[in-house]
Amino acid sequence: MTRAALREGAINLSQGIPDEEETPPAVKAAAKEAIDSSSQYTLTWGLPELREAVADRYEAWKGVRYDPETEVTVTCGTSEAIMSTLLALCGEDDGVIYFEPTYESYIPAIRFAGARGVPIDITDGLTVDPDELRAAAKDASVLLLNTPQNPTGKVFGRDELREIAAVAEAEDLVVVTDEIYEHIVYADDYVSPVTVGNLAERTVVCTGMSKTYSVTGWRVGFALAPDCLSAELRKIHDYTSICAPTPFQRAGVEALSLPDDYYVELSDSYEARRDLLCDGLADVGLDPVVPDGAYYVMVRYGTDESDTAFARRLVREAGVATVPGSSFYTDGEADWVRFTFSRNEPTLREALDNLAENRWW
Incomplete structure (x- = not known):
């Protein structure tokens, strides 16, 4: 279109x-300055200063601490974070639950991983039927959750997230969250899934700079997850993209310092x-x-x-x-x-x- x-x-x-x-002028200025000094690869997991800044800010925002050395990975946008995660954690015929209408790249990402999509339709009322979720989870390995959601703008509330957390624990699901719109919310205070129950222990958080700082073309994303999950997604990230663009990673440090x-x-x-x-x-x-x-x-x-x-x-x-x-x-x-x-x-x-x-x- x-x-x-x-x-x-x-x-x-x-x-x-x-x-x-x-785009905030200070963030653009930082990128322009970085082009003169930072045109080569960073470590494949990302610029250390950026990973530290991500860990600090997400601890302040979500109350969950991620180790910048082993649990924060800088990716080529949030889409790559999701793709690398699914390729790493899904095998042939593994079921991946997602809620429809859904962001359109999830469907091919699941297929690329050789996995099997398990869509749950929430068109009517944009609410999740707990019974349908529990039934779907019995034959699934991963739950892919986008909140706030593209395309509907649905924000999953605390009660819904508690239900998702209970199902994920009962069926031993890995949860992959796409939270790229986490700072663009109009209802009550946003609830990140990793702040609910024990979800942080089994969740890969995928987010990034694109929407929050209006830099969709810079392609800088973040994957935050426990060490055991990060180690697996890093294997895919390393051999698909090597690293996100270095000047824009440096600008990310400036972005994360905004008040x-x-x-x-x-x-x-x-x-x-x-x-x-x-x-x-x-x-x-x-x-x-x-x-x-x-x-x-x-x-x-x-x-x-x-x-x-x-x-x-x-x-x-x-x-x-x-x-x-x-x-x-x-x-x-x-x-x-x-x-x-x-x-x-x-x-x-x-x-x-x-x-x-x-x-x-």
Whole structure:
């Protein structure tokens, strides 16, 4: 859809790409300075100063201490952290539970690992059925959890996480969490899964710089996990990517030193844009499901067209690109589309004007 947006000259509200001015100036400056001094490999696990900074900040944020030497790995983005983890920890026909609609790269990542996807559909109400979860876990090895979730913006609450923790312990599941949107939350205080029960002992936390610091192209991710799990995922990481880009790792040290106010302002800014987009979509006759986190909104459109046909028509006739909802399901069927509000306010207003002027639904 990004390619379609470029081809049609449309406003791209499909891919979660922030505008350039979103990146903190001090973080950009640190990257530019590092290019002059740091153009060679780091240790494959990552720059020691960055791993130390990650361990310190995540202890402050989550109350869980990770050893920067053995339990923190810097990866080429969060996607590589997840891919390396699944390749390391899954074998042939191992079951991997995930919740649909789901971030679309999970499905091929599971297949690359030779594993078997075990999707649980939470479309109706965005809630997890405990009985369905327990049944799925009896024939699974890994549970892949994205919170806040892409594409729905669902934030898993403490009670849901307690249920997941109980099931994981009972069935001896490894939990892999994708928490890349952990600082973009609009509901109550965010609960990291590793702060619930004994989940930290069996969890690989995958996160990174892309969304929090608006540097999606820098490809710096973090995998935090107990030594026994880190040792395995590092084997895959070492031989697939060697190390994340060195100048951007150095800039990561600067990013992690930003004051707490930065994260409050980040969330507040996206919340304002969420409200602008969701209110505007409702005004033009679309039906958004208001998210509690991340910067996406799933929207029902009320015509008989398939989601793909609607999305393609939208980019051609209204000049706004979205993602068909079927992209987020294993069977490729859905009746909604995803918008992003990662763009700035003028861009969102222009997109809403386009929708109002070119409405056919």
